[in-house]
Amino acid sequence: MTHNIPDLKTRLQAVQQRITSAVENSDRTLSSVILLAVSKTYPAADIRACAAQGQRSFGENQLQEALEKIEALADLELEWHFIGPIQSNKTRAIANHFQWAHSVDRLKIAQRLSSQRPAGMPPLNICLQINISGEASKSGVSIDEVPSLVAAMNQLPGIRLRGLMAIPAPGKDMAQQRQSFRPLREMLENLNRAGYPLDTLSMGMSNDLEAAIAEGSTMVRIGSAIFGPRN
Numbered sequence: 598m599t600h601n602i603p604d605l606k607t608r609l610q611a612v613q614q615r616i617t618s619a620v621e622n623s624d625r626t627l628s629s630v631i632l633l634a635v636s637k638t639y640p641a642a643d644i645r646a647c648a649a650q651g652q653r654s655f656g657e658n659q660l661q662e663a664l665e666k667i668e669a670l671a672d673l674e675l676e677w678h679f680i681g682p683i684q685s686n687k688t689r690a691i692a693n694h695f696q697w698a699h700s701v702d703r704l705k706i707a708q709r710l711s712s713q714r715p716a717g718m719p720p721l722n723i724c725l726q727i728n729i730s731g732e733a734s735k736s737g738v739s740i741d742e743v744p745s746l747v748a749a750m751n752q753l754p755g756i757r758l759r760g761l762m763a764i765p766a767p768g769k770d771m772a773q774q775r776q777s778f779r780p781l782r783e784m785l786e787n788l789n790r791a792g793y794p795l796d797t798l799s800m801g802m803s804n805d806l807e808a809a810i811a812e813g814s815t816m817v818r819i820g821s822a823i824f825g826p827r828n
């Protein structure tokens with residue numbers, strides 16, 4: 598089902614306004630937070646309508662569904678982010694068709710993405726997915742494993758390790774949500790001090806983007822607040 602386009606425009610503007618308020622409340626700049634529109638389950642027509650409002654970056658979590666939309670929307674030159682679980686048999690298509698993969702949680706997957714990235718394309722941007730306690734998804738590495746994985750992934754020529762990603766379990770209030778995001782920010786700061794030029798914290802969804810931005814998120818992944826409820 599294609600959703601009502603005027604509603605989509607209104608919802609996108611409301612999300613942009615939430616991001617603007619959140620950066621102002623945290624003394625951050627608007628340009629420090631990228632909005633990734635999570636278009637999984639929604640039709641290509643909705644993505645086209647969203648792109649017509651100036652939105653460039655879209656996130657998908659099912660490979661087959663994503664590939665169909667990427668092909669249908671090739672004329673728009675959008676930026677595609679893979680945000681779902683990555684099994685070995687998906688790495689080649691991801692390396693060929695996406696600009697980002699947020700959900701990398703094994704060295705083997707990073708190695709495959711690196712070696713399968715076509716020579717003519719810039720390195721694939723990668724986030725290492727972290728499983729902080731109470732994680733809603735079961736994917737992700739524990740925080741203690743991060744330094745050694747970052748050291749190894751940072752060597753791979755076909756990928757560019759950009760930062761960390763997480764999907765915490767829903768928090769009951771702002772304070773609890775911020776507490777879930779904080780270890781990611783602290784880990785990124787540690788990695789920066791250790792000399793790794795990572796610049797991305799992929800955290801915050803429709804229900805907790807304010808807390809994520811307060812804790813330093815540089816990319817919020819927003820689905821239902823833009824496109825409407827998923828079935």
Ligand SMILES: *Cc1c(COP(=O)(O)O)cnc(C)c1O
Pocket residue numbers: 635637658680681764802803804818819820821822
């Ligand atoms: C679905 C999804 C989102 C968006 O969730 P909403 O609650 O609809 O904003 C963000 N990140 C990941 C990894 C997702 O799978």
